Amino acid sequence: METKKDSTEDKILEAAKNVFVTKGMEGARMQEIADEAGINKALLHYYFRSKERLFEAIFTGIINMAFPKIMDILRSDAGIVTKIELVIDAYIDLLLKHPFIPGFVMKELNRDPSGLFKLVVKFGLNPRVVFDQLQEAMERGEIIRMKPQHLAANIISMCVFPFAARPILSFVMFRDDPVALEAFYSERATVIKQFVINAIVIKK
Amino acid sequence: METKKDSTEDKILEAAKNVFVTKGMEGARMQEIADEAGINKALLHYYFRSKERLFEAIFTGIINMAFPKIMDILRSDAGIVTKIELVIDAYIDLLLKHPFIPGFVMKELNRDPSGLFKLVVKFGLNPRVVFDQLQEAMERGEIIRMKPQHLAANIISMCVFPFAARPILSFVMFRDDPVALEAFYSERATVIKQFVINAIVIKK
DNA sequence: GTCTATATCATGATAGAC
């Protein structure tokens, strides 16, 4: 069946995503969402009972986009270094396509962390799996010893933070030169992989 | 002169900081600030003409706390590796004392980046100075070659992000165990310094 | 300087016609 992609509901979801993502839950206005969708406020409440519910639809949709692919890599049977490289590639690839995600997710999780609980159980996300894999690689002498939490934090930080802090980066480092900024982001995956490997891989 | 530290103005500033920092500009309510300061709303407008002005007072106060110390280190005549270590120490030290800063600053800069411009010129902040120092150390063969922007981004990311994403870290990595979380933060400076040195220092 | 009371306005939400 040919999905009618510009049904009213889809237009609302698209508009809501844009507004929520740039303004956040508190800053977003139902009027603005309605305008951007080309309809009126009443229809928003007809499709989604409240602003809260509309927001939840957008938020979980965005999270759904980010988690599963990473999980697949972690569950594969590649070597630890390859896994790390694949995770970095997947992360940066996602962020290049949706650079707004980090700022949005962090803002909303700081506002109301309770939503995180539901998502973690929903995805059966258990970081123990990650930490154990890192620990074993350390004990095999493949990578240097450190608390797995620190290693994970280092990698995720280098991937995510430059996107979350985009305005600062853009202005302070690149004086708002968009070409230089995009070049920088496109180089991130390569740079981070090299940086991490230099830092942790034990040469035979 | 003995400064009267609990003058009404100081009580307002203290209360406003708490509320703005946890709720953000959009989420903060003047009523809540008044309650926390033990006064009424009208007095807020008497001392600071509007919510906007009160916010600006808090925001610039917080930024003032962060920038100068880092600048001093960068202008010193220590070696590049020592400078990097000192910057990491200073950053983590500041963040341990004021862990709310990153989330707050990032949230508000994403909301309205224009304020950043004034601050950058006010502090005469020129990142070129940092990048040149790194570049020269690379050419002397002290550290590996990479774009200075990437190296700076890596270091800042590892310092700041774990604080900005505190709720995620706390729940996903440490299942809300506050002892483990605090231990993690207190180890960050040491871990990051070692990680960066492994990644970039060229052994003679 | 500090208070109470009120003006003014914007927002999320609903009622009801078509």
Add this chain to the structure above:
DNA sequence: GTCTATCATGATATAGAC
């Protein structure tokens, strides 16, 4: 399903007494 008109609430901000 979609619209116009309206409500109810809660916010910033101000007036004016003390």
